[in-house]
Amino acid sequence: MGFRKRKRVVPFRSAGELDAMAAAGAVVGAALVAVRAAAKPGVSTLDLDEVAESVIRGAGAVPSFKGYHGFPGSICSSVNDVVVHGIPSADVVLADGDLVSIDCGAILDGWHGDSAWTFGVGTLSTADEELSEATRLSMEAGIAAMVDGARLTDISHAIELGTRAAEKKFGRSFGIVDGYGGHGIGREMHMDPFLANEGEPGKGPTLVIGSTLAIEPMLTLGTTETTVLDDDWTVVTDDGSRSAHWEHTVAVTADGPRILTTRPA
Template sequence: MLRRGKGIEVKTPGEIQAMRAAGLLVARALNEVADLARPGVSTAELNEAADQVIRDADGTPSFKGYHGFPASICTSVNEKVVHGIPSRGEVLAEGDLVSVDCGAILDGWHGDSAVTLLVGETDPRHRALSEAVKHSMWAGIGEVRAGNRLTDISHAVEMAARDSMTTDGVDYGIIAEYGGHGIGTRMHMEPFLPNLGKPGKGPKLKVGMALAVEPMLTLGTTETEELDDEWTVVTADGTRAAHWEHTVAITEDGPWVLTAPEE
């Protein structure tokens, strides 16, 4: 039975298990895309591959038709931060970074995850950028625990990003206007989860809640712009960006990453 916790949907253990099934489907779709992403492949082909995996499992792509979005995944190449629209004309080249965001609905439950893929031989700075975002995501996931406050996650994400700045000697831009969110019977639910901020604020986290943790960093600016397609978000200075995301449930034993591959 669904309950509400100050506006945040709370699930039963059985409902969390159902979300895990959706999460595994997303993981399989992203794995298929990762295997396909190489120079000469269009982002439309990546979209078709993910769509096929989801539909073959009797799932529904979360993104297709969401507020009019025209594809089953988002493919954000290089300076695109999020919400890039796949197309035949966008062909991956050696050295590209492509962030792929994928969502699936299975038996009414949503999974949502994103990865940044390196296409061919990639500049070490771009690999470091992607690793910094992944590091931030996992630091945030570690705070998805009952008894914590929402911004304990935000603060962990930010501190991990700043730690990577020191380690890498790069002043990464932390994107503040986009962030994580609640998830369950809908893809985007309360609360909004910022990717930076002071700890100890916001609603208290409870067993049965689920959140999508999704930091984004750039090689320069913190400012973004939206293209004329009213979807694609790019860095204001044209520098490259990376994006990672997992759907995470709060259990009695701590965080459960529902979109992690089975292995």
């Protein structure tokens, strides 16, 4: 008897499950807003971690990063040349002009939200402001490609094109960090498939109504190459250039992409 190959799709959720993920995502958004408000010169990244954890637990949720493969924090706090996975520390004290990327996750009723935000402490250099904005625009381009019937690498390609468009807009080049990217998300924080931040379109599993992905470009003002420090977590640019990281958890709906990690105004 004949056997038809099943079409590979990006894992999908029901409308009710998407609402449950959005509730978890709203907790993450609230934590990020609170962290940004607290990020002033003289404040340590450990202080910021405590702010995030108190918001998350206060909402009846659990920080998804804390204890994840032994990670000690509720946020990843990545300052200046740290790309991702910076460990909150009393020894990392923010100063005017620092570029800070905060990645945060929460679990509510078994569902995960995951989002990242880059912002400045005090006054940023023009280059740093443009780097963060370029990363945000790249994320937005990826989000816009989250439509029913698209292929996974259509999103990767859209993110890459978003980066190239930002280069034209700002008249400077940006490095797309090699080897890191987005991911499936649902009842676990990191699920297949891996979502690259560049590449050819038209490949990989198909997106369907309810498919969920974390879209997260990471750009630098220089190299695409990074090194993991001896703590086995902190990822830094090899040339010391500054880096930015933006991320939202997004779902495909019949009405277009839905951001599940909204931030309170």
